[in-house]
Amino acid sequence: MPVDPTSDRRPPVTPQMALRVAGVGVVAFILFGIVFFRLWYLQVLDGDKYLAQARENRVRTERIQAPRGQIVDRNNLKLVDNRRATVVSIDPRSIPVALRTQIAVYGQAFTARDKRPKGRKGPRPAMPQATGATQTLFRRLGTVLQMSPATINQRVVSSILQVPYADVRIKTDVDRSQRDYLEQYKERFPGVSVDQVYLRSYPIGDVAAQIIGSVGEISETQLKNKAYKGITSGTFIGQGGLESEYDKYLRGHDGTYQIEVNAAGERRQAVAARDPEPGRQLKLTLDLGLQQNAEQDFVQAGGGHPGAFVAMNPDTGAIYAMGSYPTFDPREYSKPFASQAAYDKKFGKAAGDPLFNRAIGGFYPTGSVFKPITSLAALQSGVTSPDKVIDDTGCISVGRTQADRRCNAGSKPNGPVNLVKALQVSSDVYFYKMGQALNPQPGHPLQKWARHLGLGHRTGIDLPGEGSGLVPDPAWRDAQNRKEARCRKQLGHPCGYADGTNRAWLPGDEINLAIGQGDLQASPLQMAVAYSTIVAGGKVPRPHLGQEVTDARGVVQKLDQPASKHVKIDPAWRSAIMEGLRRAASDPGGTSADVFKDWPKQQFPIYGKTGTAQRTGRPNDQSWYVAYSYDASAPDRNPIVIACTVEDGGFGAVAAAPAVRLMLSKWFQIKPKLVRGSSATR
Incomplete structure (x- = not known):
């Protein structure tokens, strides 16, 4: 177209x-x-x-440390507070990669050496040493801080091995002139920071050190723990004792601020900030006056021997005082040490393991303080009654050989004794016969009652590190035999499980248990709970130190602990046992009567039991005493049970009972008097 x-x-x-x-x-x-x-x-x-x-110009985000909460006693007296201090640290990122690699290799070699058996460990690996500019930095820093470069090198190596990403703290509590010099000549100290931090202060020194615990920088392992979710590296947390147990309340929340800095790290101006939230205050059931005096009383009466004590309310489980000796000064523990040898000298076995809390983790045979437990088992099983009389001739035979002969201390006869008299004079023969009669009973009533009253398992106290102890029975013996058999098969020689004899449970084991000997292992806290249960008529208290958590607005949370359980104790059984304990501390012939001979018993009645336990390989017997008392004018106002044990202290009336008397004197405001008893019973 x-x-x-x-x-x-x-x-x-x-x-x-x-x-x-x-x-x-x-x-x-x-x-x-x-x-x-x-x-x-x-x-x-x-x-x-x-x-x-x-x-x-760069923007850097820095943390503002939150002060931890105070720890106070039941009367709001400060046990732990905070103070400001200057700390000099080195950023690990400023350490050359080559040196950090050497440190990692060194750590692997050291770990491998530790895993080798004794005698085949070989020489210690050489610690990496800084060279070049880093060595010059350490030398300059050491001159300012009055430290040797070798010490600074050691601290850098140790810190990077433990927490590779955290600042290496070189010195704490730097004085003003040192701080000003480092800040004025910052360009000469690359990677070095000078910061103001909060440190824990201890107005009462080393009092209650094992209870309070310590704080430290969170570790790489702890960062992976769900309990510390959201916490960043470099944060200080509780690392032991109450500081650890109640860390979530005490820690608070760090703040942050953003600042402009230049290439040299010099601050130019603040950009933004978030204020820190201080930790909350922890109020304890602890009585500072009793705690301080009790620690002194223990050392005085115990002659400087190791041991522990617990003072608690038998109705509520509130701990009034708890101590373990030897102890330590937490101010020294928080400082860095020049070497592992220096640390071990201060806090290792050579120093008596001062970090170890014997009150909750020290386990010993208890001797005769166990006899009230045997009494309950025998009464419940029907093998005795409060009025049943047994003739105590001083010794009995429990087998066919002389080795099977069991005697009172010194083979002293006590004549006809019933349950009350047996507790008063601590008749071993009476309780040997109870053990002999209880052994064939079904259900192992002696072991059952020991566990009912708190032995053989954790009490549930609000402290980390509590152990379980041991209440031996046939099942435990069989388990030990199996371990021994397996070990002998592998190694070809006895391994020492239990006593290493690889034998069955014998009547003699039950007889020994009946007087708190043999393989029994109990802590002072467990014995305090056992006696409190008898005093309270079957209510098993849950021991605790925390009372309440508060902040600026008031009480945040009450920390009252309900009774863990109840056991049925016939009132007639309790009455007989309590009367035996009263006579033991008050009547002629009582094993601790001379310790309390001039005690005002009408106003402050005493119920107490001595214990003297034999420990294999020890130079002397273990001294025990457990007592209960109250103010007769106000029976419901702060009654108290005290359990005390002294390693190598000898007879119960010689060391432990005098210590308890001094502690009770403080509690009831009676003039203190050190009185040693003469009773030589076990």
Whole structure:
């Protein structure tokens, strides 16, 4: 089809339209030229200037440490507080990669050496040493801080091995002149920071050290723990004792602030900040006055021997005082040590394991303080009654050989004794016969009652590190035999499980248990709970130190602990046992009567039992005493049970009972008097 030229004709562009299009093009060209010229100016002419400024100014986020909450006693007296201090640290990222690699290899070699058996460990690996600029830094820093470069090197190596990403704390409590010098000449100390931090202060020194515990920087392993979810590296947390148990309340929440810094790390101006939230205050059931005096009383009466004590309310389980000796000064523990040898000298076995809390983790045979438990088992099983009389001739035979003969201390006869008299004079023969009669009873009533009253398992106290102890029975003996058999098969010689004899449970084992000997292992806290249960008529208290958590607005949370359980104790059984304990401390012939001969018993009645336990390989017997008392004018106001044991202290009346008397004197505001008893019973 032919195209009609007239139908495809377009209107011509007018001069006005052409002028407009040209104007728009010129404007666009001018704008593009301005943008191009500005970019060229910034990048070419002033590029170096702005690059330097960009490199010079950076925003850094830093943590503002939150002060931990105070710890106070039941009367709001401070046990632990905070103080400000200057700390000098080194950023591990400023340590050359080569040196950090050497440190990692050193740590692996050291770990491998520790895993080798004794006698085949080989030489200790050589500690990596800083060289070049890092060595110069350590030397300069040591001159300012009055430390040897070798000490600084050791601290850097130890810290990077333990927490590779955390700042290495070189020195704490730096004085003002040292701080000012380091800040003035910062360019000479790359990677070194000077910060103000909160440190724990201890107004009472080493009092209650094992209870309070310590704080320290969170470790890499702890960061992976769900309990510390959301906590960042570098945060200080509780690392032992109450500091650890109640860390979530005491820790608080760190704040942050952002600052501009230049390439040298110098601060220019603050950008933004979030205030820290202080930790909350922890109020304890502890009585500071009793705690301080009890620790002194223990050392005085115990002659400086190791041991522990627990004082608690038998109704509520509130701990009034708890101590373990030897102890330590937490201010020294928080400081860095020049070497592992220096640490071991202060806190290791050579120093008596002062970090170890014997009150909750020290387990010993108890001797005769176990006899009230045997009494309950014998009464419940029907093998005795409160009035049943047994003739104590001083010794009995429990087998066919002379080795099977069991006697009172010194083979002293006590004549006809019932349960009350047996507790008063601590007749071993009476309780040997109870053990002899209980052994064939079904259900092992002696072991059952020991566990009912708190032995053989954790009491549930709000402290880390509590052990379970041991209440031996035939099943335990069989398990030990199996371990012994497996071990002998592997090694070809006796391994020492139990006594290493690989024998069955014998009647003699039950007889020994009946007087708190043999394989029995109990702590002072467990014995305090056992006696409290008898005092309370079957209510097993849950021992606790925490009372309440408070902040600026008031009480946040009460920490009352309900009784863990109840056991049925016939009132007649309890009455007989309590009367035996009263006579033991008050009547002529009682094993601790001479310790309390001038005690005001009408106002403050005493119920107490001595214990003298034999320990294999020890130079002397273990001294025990457990007592209960109250104010007769107000029986429900702060009654108290105290359990005390002294390693190598001898007879119970010689060391432990005098210590308890001194502690009770403080509690009831009686003039203290150290009185040692003469009873030589076990």
